[in-house]
Amino acid sequence: MGKIIIGKNGSKKEVITRKASSLFRKKGFTATSMRDIAEAIGVEAPSLYNHIESKNEILKDICFRIAKMFTDHLREVELCRKSNLEKIENIIRFHISMMIDEFESVYISDHEWKHLREPFLTDFTNQRRNYRSRLAAILQKGIDNKQINAVNPYVAVLIILSALSGIEGWQKSGKKIDAKLLEENMIKLLIEGLRNK
Amino acid sequence: MGKIIIGKNGSKKEVITRKASSLFRKKGFTATSMRDIAEAIGVEAPSLYNHIESKNEILKDICFRIAKMFTDHLREVELCRKSNLEKIENIIRFHISMMIDEFESVYISDHEWKHLREPFLTDFTNQRRNYRSRLAAILQKGIDNKQINAVNPYVAVLIILSALSGIEGWQKSGKKIDAKLLEENMIKLLIEGLRNK
Incomplete structure (x- = not known):
């Protein structure tokens, strides 16, 4: 030691x-x-204990670092001059890259955030809810201007985020296929599912 | 008592x-x-203990009952005279109905099967793997005859099954939208994503 x-x-x-x-x-x-x-x-x-207070402090650091990365990226996307469908594509690609490059932290912030202590638990829950609402708002705009299929934006957010969490299975089962192929196939399936033809 | x-x-x-x-x-x-x-x-x-041996026996009963329902349905779909895309739609609709009507048991068989004891663990793992391969085979046939988008079938199975597990979120958050709307939107998004145009 x-x-x-x-x-x-x-x-x-x-x-x-x-x-x-x-x-x-x-x-x-x-x-x-x-x-x-x-x-x-x-x-x-x-x-x-000279460096950290508790394991809860570590969890808080992980969850809020990851949340900030997602929120900062979303802010950028919201402000950029792209179509709403391109914005969604951009967000999906960011999620995929996070699931690959920051897998451990993203996994923890997704599965263990319920153990956060107050006031962090409420703050984090609000950030999650806010993030999903802002995704739904981008989808709604795309639906309004007929670029995106008339789906319920709540269901679309649910499907997109759940599909992305499937990358956990890919990580755990030894990454049988190439990361780039995984990304391009996910984009093809999800974006073509959303595109209004 | x-x-x-x-x-x-x-x-x-x-x-x-x-x-x-x-x-x-x-x-x-x-x-x-x-x-x-x-x-x-x-x-x-x-x-x-007059009725059951252990909690493991209960888990085994749940997992194998659910696996049989999925496998029986898949067998029926494989044998029917429908296009491969229609077969996939049929399977997705069955998963959605199972996530709604048999939620508790499906949830357990999805999240707790790792606690099964041998020889059941190996049997169940094989059944899961087999089920996914057969889904991938239907997708591959649809890709071969150009009805389904040229995606990697492994990724497509991953996306479909993960998206379906998102229904857990819908169950847990108080079913904010109608089950039928959820089903139709999932079908629209996933099947349109797969359809070759």
């Missing part, structure tokens, strides 16, 4: 967050203890 | 399975004990 070793690219807190993420995903947040995290890093549990 | 009361429509085992299902879905299989099941029914735990 030694000191927390810091890699080239990170503060001590980043090292802790990385190891904790991996445990949260494999064992689940509830089943992971501070002792487990300390063991994975190779330090004594008490020394962790 | 009394005897197990039998409803009009069920054997003692069916009553137990129904109560256990509800607990497995709410608390998860691991967190549910035989004592919890007995309490929910209103009997002493030991009297449960």
Whole structure:
């Protein structure tokens, strides 16, 4: 058991967050203890408390970092001069890239956010609801100008986000097909399903 | 605490399975004990063992009953004289009806099957894999005869089944929209995404 070793690219807190993420995903947040995290890093549990308050703080950091990335991207898309269908395509592509590049954190923020403590739980729940409403609003605009199929935007958001979560299956089953092929096929299926012909 | 009361429509085992299902879905299989099941029914735990061996037996019954329903339906669809795209539509509609009429059992068989014991675990895993392959085979035939968009069938199965699991969100969030509207919108989006134009 030694000191927390810091890699080239990170503060001590980043090292802790990385190891904790991996445990949260494999064992689940509830089943992971501070002792487990300390063991994975190779330090004594008490020394962790010099850097973080609790495993809840790590969960909060992960969830809010990911939420910010999605929200910042959505803001950009909302402001850009593209058609509504192109905006949806852009958002789907961003989700796919996040599910590939930030899989561990996205998985945790999707599956373990219910363990957040107040006031963060309410804040995060509102962010999720807000994000879905803004997606639905883009879809509605596209439906209004006849570019997007007349579907219920709530159902469309449900289908798109659920389909994207299917990438978890691809990650877990050993990425049997190429990431680029996965992306292009998802876009083809979902965007052609939405396009008004 | 009394005897197990039998409803009009069920054997003692069916009553137990129904109560256990509800607990497995709410608390998860691991967190549910035989004592919890007995309490929910209103009997002493030991009297449960007159009817079932273990909670694993209940899980096995649920998973295999649901798997049989899906497999029987798929067999029927495979043998019918419809186009491959119509077959896929038929299968999607069956999944939606199962997610609505048999939600609790479908949810458990989807989320808790990993707790099955051998030889059932291997059997069930094979059935899942087999089901997906047969869906992919129908898609491939439709792609070959140019009725279905040239997508990777593995990705298409992933998207369809993940999108369908989104109905869990609809169930949990209080079914804000009508079931029929949900079904028609899912069909429109997924089938139009697959249709080769």
